[in-house]
Structure formats: C-alpha cells, structure tokens
Amino acid sequence: MSLRHALLGLLADTPQNGYDLTKRFEETLSGHAWNAGHSQIYPELKRMTADGLIEVVDEGSRGSKVYGVTDAGRTELRRWMFSPVGDTPPRNEFVLRLFMLSSLDLPDVRVLTERMAESSGERVTGLDHAIEQIEAATPAGQPHGYARFAAEFGRRYYELQRDWARWVLEQLETAHRPAGSTNSEAGSATRRESR
Numbered sequence: 001m002s003l004r005h006a007l008l009g010l011l012a013d014t015p016q017n018g019y020d021l022t023k024r025f026e027e028t029l030s031g032h033a034w035n036a037g038h039s040q041i042y043p044e045l046k047r048m049t050a051d052g053l054i055e056v057v058d059e060g061s062r063g064s065k066v067y068g069v070t071d072a073g074r075t076e077l078r079r080w081m082f083s084p085v086g087d088t089p090p091r092n093e094f095v096l097r098l099f100m101l102s103s104l105d106l107p108d109v110r111v112l113t114e115r116m117a118e119s120s121g122e123r124v125t126g127l128d129h130a131i132e133q134i135e136a137a138t139p140a141g142q143p144h145g146y147a148r149f150a151a152e153f154g155r156r157y158y159e160l161q162r163d164w165a166r167w168v169l170e171q172l173e174t175a176h177r178p179a180g181s182t183n184s185e186a187g188s189a190t191r192r193e194s195r
Contacts, residue, residue, distance in 0.1 A: 003044050008053060008069060008077040015057050015068035018042050048073070094161060110172060117165035120158045127155040 010016065010024055022041050045067060048054045053073035058066035069077070094116070101109050134148045 003040060004048055004053065005077065005080045007041070007044060007048065008073050008080075011054060011067055011069045012074060012077055015066050017060060017064045017066045018045055019064065021045075021067075106172070106176070110169065113165045113168045113172075117162050117169070120162035120165065123158040124155055124162060127151055127158065131155065 006025075007021060010021055016024070018041055025041070045054065045065075049056070049067070052070055053076055054067045055070050056065045057068035060066060097112070097116075101112070104112065131148065131151045134144055134151060138144045138148075
C-alpha cells in the first residue's frame, strides 16, 4: 500500500482539502491501517495532481485547495484494490513479538502477555465507542456505510489479539501448575511469579 492509494480512497468518498485529509487520517486510519502526517500528505497531493490522479475542484479561504479524484485516479484506485494483498511485505509488530516470546524468561512472558491483553482490550473499547457514534449518526433505516465495516473489522481484530493473549496466559498457568493444585491456587502463583 502507498500513501497515494489511501488518499485516493479518502478522496473518492468526498472532495477534501489537505487539512481535512490529515484530520481524517488521525481519526480513522492512524493506528489501525496507515499513519501519515501533514508533512507527508501535502507533498503527495502535489505529486498526485501532477500525475493526473486528482485535481483541484474548489478553493477555500486563505487559498486552501479542495481536491477531487479524476477518472485516472479512480482507475488507479480500482487497480490497486484488486491487486493481490501480498504485494507488499507484511509488518505487524504484535506478531513479531509473538515470535520473540521465547527470548524472555517465563515471568516476563506473563507480564508482556498481560499487557498485550490489556492494550488490545482498550482498543476494543475504543472501537465499540466509534461504532456507537457511527450508528448514532446514521439515520434510521439507512445502511451504516463502509466506515462501520472497517470499525467492525478493527474491533474483531483486537478482540482476537486480546483473546489470544488471555489464552496464552491460561496455557502458561496450566503448564506450570503444581500437581494437585486448584485453578485459583495456580492463578495466585502465576500472579506472584509475574511480579
């Protein structure tokens, strides 16, 4: 994925100026799919205009330019949307840490996994709130739109991470439970060991 495809996608939804695009990145994509700041967005908009993918469709106060997608831009966005997902190398810090768990001592694995569960749970809560806002802003009887689909994917993704981390903690407790001890005794021992 490139920044220009993310911008094309946002502009295909509605024409916007650079400030609005930066704000939408912060509110919707940043931390979930793609990060880009003001210093990256404005130069890319100029390049995309030069390449004929977008055009200035209006000018606002103080000379701010409102950009819209051209036919060539829509064609490029569609081409990218149908290209194989694996074209770019995957980067997932969460998964990378999973591969590195064996480098830690058992108490550290427990602490890190508890933090992963907690962090993922907080993201689930944040996305639950975003979904509530989307649903509240949608008129009765109208479909929620594609933002709701993306928010639901994010919520389920972080639920998966949270549930996986909880499962690891259960596996660690089971594997290191002294013979004859109860679940509550093992849980207390695990918490003591992880401190």
